[in-house]
């Protein structure tokens with residue numbers, strides 16, 4: 001098998017320990033598991049041929065984007081061949097008049113926005129890492145802009161997908177809507193490489209707003225900040241971004257990103273629209289914040305100040321890691337209906353207060369989504385057990401509130417144990433039936449999503 005792949009792909013086949021290790025370790029606390037070899041694909045046909053060869057030999061295949069997922073998604077727990085898609089990084093077409101772009105799966109979100117620079121358009125989905133569009137579709141990713149622009153679920157129009165038997169199919173198209181049969185596009189979004197490998201995708205674009213302004217506002221307590229968020233969302237203010245960082249996260253960000261933010265629970269806001277629309281939204285939100293004890297909005301209207309602010313937000317995860325040098329993060333990612341957010345965060349803060357581990361809390365609260373970064377030494381069993389306990393408690397609480405165990409990171413290995421509790425046996429059985437129908441030999445990223 002190695003000979004066949006090596007013969008077909010030449011120096012795009014790599015079996016060195018260094019390359020395998022690079023593709024077998026993620027940001028999570030799950031133990032590293034390197035693939036047996038890595039193929040650097042450059043075309044849909046490369047992917048299809050690798051899949052066909054692996055199928056003949058009964059060998060697992062694991063797609064790989066930027067490697068930024070955090071739940072053990074691409075770890076080769078059953079061995080196999082990793083298909084690295086980062087060389088498939090061409091923006092195939094930009095249809096400015098239709099507000100869409102077709103890209104290869106290795107294009108990253110920042111790369112796409114750089115290529116859109118002169119078009120007056122942008123792509124809004126922004127996970128903290130500079131992930132690939134293929135990986136983002138495969139994890140149904142979102143980010144700070146989701147409160148206004150939605151997640152990958154709302155923003156992918158169509159795809160090319162290589163199936164487990166090497167067939168190449170198209171799903172969806174470029175039309176903004178379609179009622180033509182089962183929605184296969186949405187089936188592959190969030191399937192984490194377990195149903196097919198995405199080799200091209202068409203995504204929606206948006207006009208760069210005429211006016212943008214960002215602000216930060218500190219609050220006397222997390223409760224007060226969350227109440228301001230809930231009221232903003234319930235009143236239907238179309239904020240583009242509304243992010244919560246607790247005081248510990250702000251302290252970490254100040255140290256890491258050299259900012260001088262007041263070390264208190266803080267909301268980061270961004271408003272998009274016409275100049276008068278932005279002013280109207282901002283005034284309303286400022287009043288709401290003040291009514292919850294929000295202290296002085298600090299505005300960032302110059303593009304470079306806004307970029308610095310949001311880069312600091314995107315770096316919050318790495319900033320938090322520095323609070324405990326040498327630690328790894330055990331991230332949680334629950335999402336609840338907005339009306340339950342204050343209650344969920346309040347109870348979670350009680351868990352945090354009882355713990356001896358530093359646990360910053362931050363998140364995309366406009367969607368009801370927040371993260372804890374439980375900073376542990378993975379070699380310390382007490383800390384691992386403590387992180388597991390907190391994770392369980394937070395997930396159980398979110399599920400009891402009709403929320404989800406993962407708002408955006410996905411299932412990978414880490415969230416499998418919660419799937420039945422969230423969806424019920426019947427729904428998980430349907431997921432198994434879909435997996436069985438599309439990948440009967442269980443060769444596509446085996447052991448992920450479904451155990």
Ligand SMILES: Cc1cc2nc3c(=O)[nH]c(=O)nc-3n(C[C@H](O)[C@H](O)[C@H](O)COP(=O)(O)OP(=O)(O)OC[C@H]3O[C@@H](n4cnc5c(N)ncnc54)[C@H](O)[C@@H]3O)c2cc1C
Nearest residue numbers: 065066067068069128131132134135136138141142193198
């Ligand atoms: C600092 C930091 C901040 C983050 N912030 C966010 C956030 O705000 N929101 C959010 O949603 N996520 C966030 N994440 C998680 C991560 O960035 C996302 O899950 C992202 O979508 C992963 O994309 P990737 O290209 O890195 O995919 P990878 O990690 O390489 O792969 C992810 C999964 O998708 C599969 N896959 C990859 N490419 C394909 C393909 N072409 N076809 C089929 N399957 C494929 C892989 O097999 C794997 O199962 C963050 C991560 C970090 C480290």
